[in-house]
Amino acid sequence: MKRLGCRNNDGKELVFDTNSLPSLPLEAACARLIESCAVENWWPSQSRFEVLVGAILVQNTRWTNVEKAIDRLRDHQYLDPVRLSRTQPADLQILIRSAGCQSVKARRLQSLANWVVDSGGLEALDALATLQLRVELLKVHGIGEETADAILCFGFARRVFIADQYARVWLTRMGLVAESETRNYSACRDLVEPALAASTICMQDLHAAIVIHGQSICRREPKCSKCILTAICPHGLVVGKHGACPDQTLVRKR
Numbered sequence: 001m002k003r004l005g006c007r008n009n010d011g012k013e014l015v016f017d018t019n020s021l022p023s024l025p026l027e028a029a030c031a032r033l034i035e036s037c038a039v040e041n042w043w044p045s046q047s048r049f050e051v052l053v054g055a056i057l058v059q060n061t062r063w064t065n066v067e068k069a070i071d072r073l074r075d076h077q078y079l080d081p082v083r084l085s086r087t088q089p090a091d092l093q094i095l096i097r098s099a100g101c102q103s104v105k106a107r108r109l110q111s112l113a114n115w116v117v118d119s120g121g122l123e124a125l126d127a128l129a130t131l132q133l134r135v136e137l138l139k140v141h142g143i144g145e146e147t148a149d150a151i152l153c154f155g156f157a158r159r160v161f162i163a164d165q166y167a168r169v170w171l172t173r174m175g176l177v178a179e180s181e182t183r184n185y186s187a188c189r190d191l192v193e194p195a196l197a198a199s200t201i202c203m204q205d206l207h208a209a210i211v212i213h214g215q216s217i218c219r220r221e222p223k224c225s226k227c228i229l230t231a232i233c234p235h236g237l238v239v240g241k242h243g244a245c246p247d248q249t250l251v252r253k254r
């Protein structure tokens with residue numbers, strides 16, 4: 001039995017019999033999610049370095065704000081590691097203002113550019129094994145686990161799983177990750193990544209599908225009645241039975 005940590009409208013604690021759940025392997029759940037989403041050109045860019053820059057700029061903001069900043073950087077020919085590393089911070093801050101936190105992000109962008117230049121360029125970095133590249137990325141000022149994995153996945157086309165907030169909430173609601181691990185980025189990534197190592201699942205498509213699903217269906221208050229995964233999702237099944245969102249605990253924590 002799985003305790004869902006909340007009560008229905010009558011105050012009764014919701015408990016789900018996980019034995020009654022049709023088992024669906026992680027890979028099949030991911031494949032079904034990708035099939036359900038029209039993912040096209042999720043991370044548009046004209047160069048690999050532009051992806052790296054976008055990964056910094058998108059921290060704590062929407063992509064639409066990032067696009068404006070990238071357009072301005074492109075207009076000034078700063079989407080180049082050497083030129084970006086030599087830019088005056090004050091000039092950079094003006095160009096990226098639309099992405100917010102411009103002084104912080106300007107410093108991070110220049111650290112990123114310096115790292116690329118000092119490492120011998122993007123081709124030299126691309127020759128590194130994924131684990132080594134992740135270690136090197138995490139040494140760069142302003143790059144944490146999620147940004148590093150976004151860069152690995154979209155900038156260097158490595159098979160890594162981006163265990164962002166949407167992914168962790170989805171995996172927990174699906175019963176694929178223990179609730180105690182919902183906030184643990186690396187635990188979720190390290191669970192999913194090896195499980196999909198031999199699959200044909202495209203990690204870029206999977207990330208895009210999870211974000212689309214998290215924004216449109218598996219939201220703060222999930223629209224389980226409209227979800228294609230309801231029949232195999234513990235939370236979806238409970239909503240179907242009780243007509244209540246079973247996961248107010250998760251909702252409050254987000």
Ligand code: SF4
Binds near residue numbers: 231
């Ligand atoms: S059934 Fe509900 S909780 Fe489960 S994945 Fe779908 S929207 Fe999310």
